Amino acid sequence: MALGVYWATLSLCLFLVVLMLDRMGFFSRKNHLEVDGRTVLITGGSQGMGRALGKLLARKGANVIIVARNEAKLAEALHYISSSAKDPQKQRFHTISADLTKSDENIRIINEATKWNNGHPPDIVWANAGSSYPHLFIDTDIDTLRSQMDTNYWTAAYLAHATLRAWLKPTASKSTRPDDKPRHFIMTSSLGALVGLAGYGTYAPAKAAMRSLADNLRSELHLYNGHRRTNPTSGPPADVKIHCVLPGSITSPGYEEENKVKHPVTKILEEGDTKQTEDEVAAAAVKGLEHGEFLVTTTLLGRAMKASMMGSSPRSHWLVDTLIAGVINWAWLFIGPDLDKKVSQYGEKNPVQLPS
Template identity: 30%
Template sequence: MWWLLWPAVAAAALLIAGTLLGRLLPRRHTALAGRHVLVTGGSSGIGRSLAVLCAKQGAHVTIVARDEARLEETKREIQAAVEGARVQCLSLDVAKDAAAVRDAIFRAEQELGPLYFVACCAGFALAQRCEEMPIATHRRLMEVNYFGVLNVLHAAVPGLKARREGRIAVVTSLGGVVGLWGFTGYCASKYALVGLSHTLLQELKPYGVGVTLCYPPDTDTPGFEQENRTKPEETRLICETAGLFPPEKVAQKLLDDVMAGNINSTVGTEGMLMTTVGLGMGPVGSAGQLAREVLLMPVFRLVVAFFHRSWDGIVRDCMRKRDESKKSE
């Protein structure tokens, strides 16, 4: 019967070996000093925090967003934090016109040099029952969250491949690995980003271009504040179980993972647990990652089953309260 234990023994050995190698071998750090970094959604939230961090490491930064006033505010913040920082603003809706995005990126490279790191942080969330959300809103979620990323990468990838170096970061969501009540449109757009990024990772690996996906939980940003104004009770209660994180923490973890060449970037215990289970067919970035997943997947899968049971209970309780309220009217 001992042969039944060999998978666990092999995984444990792999975990130990991966951990030791990770400590003994030099990490694959990426130097950003003098490099050109472009951040979409760079005027607020995770994108803004990431732009500041990159500038502090000596990068030349292009920040992209629609609101010119907030872009200029972010530019002043970066220049105040980093003496002599080279920062440019691009007021642009990355979801609308692929040709305009391509032209803007060309102009940005003319000003600050060829891109090395492209971070796609622009996006928004809106929670509503599937049938109650207008089709136009479903479409807008896909346009901003998916095509807003695709338009940028479609324009930037040829140059990265030609130079055979570079980094890409795509901010998806924990809603990109698990469906959440009220988030049909949002989760669909974020799931699409995972498929896009995993496929792009395979295409770009031979060219020395890395791809990192960020799976943030609820993050304390202006967008999150706006989202909460209309969020149904079921969605709010389910999302609260994962906690609320500051954008600076999410951005720092993302930048650390990008510089280390990691494929996945998460913060918090639940983020690590949910991405481990939800990305079971995803690419493997290291022996240590593979070992952790092999060892922990059975336990994590059981925990996630309890998550779903808890979420189902929240939905039932909310439905019962509404039904009782209608009867009392």
């Protein structure tokens, strides 16, 4: 018995040391997301996480294009982002007003961005647009359910389709290519894609679909990247990498709006969750991308949830993720029933409106 406790304690200490080293970036030294001098397009860039991403990437030397519907907000955000430029004399900034829920608008966005970028498509495209309407599923009208899928999933899918078709066109002359660094398509999903909670049936399925799309596109892109290896002059001009970012709660105007419609039981389930500012979540997301991660979380809780739900997705760090997955799979034996109990107890103590 004493020997078992000794080895359990030793294993736990080793796990904590490895986790600490991982968070310090010990296992990934190369920058896998070079943005200095490159062009980044960010949807949902007029506020919240998108605006913070634009500021951070501008600080790192990127040319930034932000996309949203509201032109006044875009103008304000552009000033905010450009004021953080690493080199104001060289960097360029641009806005595009568009309705991302329409497929042809996404094609227009890529075409306009390409023309603005001296005939080259953006090097990095970040599908960040979206909104959350957390509410009980049966209390939500069908139009809102469809709107949540359009706003969160289809905006990313349409943009991915338009972007990848532009990126994968063969370039006959290598001299016409600005560089051969990998291009990155990034989607902002949510931790809601990894766990089911009462009150998120309106929103989380769209984010789960986005995570699934990222998994499938990552696999498909090996086809084109592999073709490029043997066709360097007539194949696609650069490798393409897919990423999916899974943030949790972000303290922003959007979060305040969510809480106005969020059911009380959902708030109970979220008690104790780590909340991040838009700058904190942007910094954590970019750091994970710079480390070369495919699925990027922005908090320790998110990292733990990701490790236990990765399926066939590539591990960021095989040892850390495997260790965490083992621990969290055991933890869910207690966490899951506790969450279910809280929902059940709320139903026992409070009136529940049933459909008429």
